[in-house]
Amino acid sequence: xxxxxxxxxxxxxxxxxxxxxxxxxxxxxxxxxxxxxxxxxxxxxxxxxxxxxxxxxxxxxxxxxxxxxxxxxxxxxxxxxxxxxxxxxxxxxxxxxxxxxxxxxxxxxxxxxx
Amino acid sequence: xxxxxxxxxxxxxxxxxxxxxxxxxxxxxxxxxxxxxxxxxxxxxxxxxxxxxxxxxxxxxxxxxxxxxxxxxxxxxxxxxxxxxxxxxxxxxxxxxxxxxxxxxxxxxxxxx
Numbered sequence: 018x019x020x021x022x023x024x025x026x027x028x029x030x031x032x033x034x035x036x037x038x039x040x041x042x043x044x045x046x047x048x049x050x051x052x053x054x055x056x057x058x059x060x061x062x063x064x065x066x067x068x069x070x071x072x073x074x075x076x077x078x079x080x081x082x083x084x085x086x087x088x089x090x091x092x093x094x095x096x097x098x099x100x101x102x103x104x105x106x107x108x109x110x111x112x113x114x115x116x117x118x119x120x121x122x123x124x125x126x127x128x129x130x131x
Numbered sequence: 132x133x134x135x136x137x138x139x140x141x142x143x144x145x146x147x148x149x150x151x152x153x154x155x156x157x158x159x160x161x162x163x164x165x166x167x168x169x170x171x172x173x174x175x176x177x178x179x180x181x182x183x184x185x186x187x188x189x190x191x192x193x194x195x196x197x198x199x200x201x202x203x204x205x206x207x208x209x210x211x212x213x214x215x216x217x218x219x220x221x222x223x224x225x226x227x228x229x230x231x232x233x234x235x236x237x238x239x240x241x242x243x244x
Contacts, residue, residue, distance in 0.1 A: 051232070053233075053235075058237075059237055060135070060221055060223075060235030060236050060237045060238055061221065061223070061233070061235040062235070063232050063233065063234070066232060107174065111229065113229075117186075117187065117228075117229040118176060118179075118187050118189075119164075119176065119233075120176075121166075121173065121174040121176070122173075123173040124173055124174070
């Protein structure tokens with residue numbers, strides 16, 4: 018069955034340090050992978066996507082993500098965290114060989130401490 | 132360009148009532164999808180519409196229904212409300228269907244008493 022896992026409910030990082038938010042997926046075909054961010058009491062905002070090509074994709078606000086096919090992972094990264102990065106982050110995958118439904122992870126709360 | 136607009140932003144209903152939520156997508160966007168967000172269940176997919184046709188449906192009971200109009204605006208309806216329907220209902224639009232690059236509204240927060 019198609020699924021997305023975000024193994025950490027919460028990630029704590031000190032400001033200025035690098036951050037990683039993990040995501041692994043399981044789909045039957047080729048995945049389209051996405052990261053979204055949700056600030057309190059707001060809707061979700063698109064950060065970045067992987068469709069094909071270079072395994073390292075760059076997105077908004079200095080975020081990037083690395084697609085690893087062998088490990089079926091798509092971890093979100095940022096070299097230097099800002100307090101304003103504190104938010105809820107969602108990973109999503111669309112199986113383009115199946116019913117095209119977008120499957121979402123449970124979300125990871127990122128807390129950046131000054 | 133105006134973003135995705137959802138109305139109402141907040142509403143309180145009682146068990147057994149029904150509710151209709153509205154979503155106006157970004158101009159030119161023809162695909163609209165709906166999600167239910169709760170602290171315990173996360174983001175749950177409800178429906179996806181493109182050019183007035185339902186393209187995908189999540190695992191929700193028949194009390195949840197939706198539709199899309201010719202101007203791409205969409206509505207979802209929940210009948211016979213239950214306490215468990217209390218949630219943030221998010222609408223998202225995209226230019227084409229089956230893309231993951233969605234633009235979300237700020238949601239309609241439904242409280243069922």
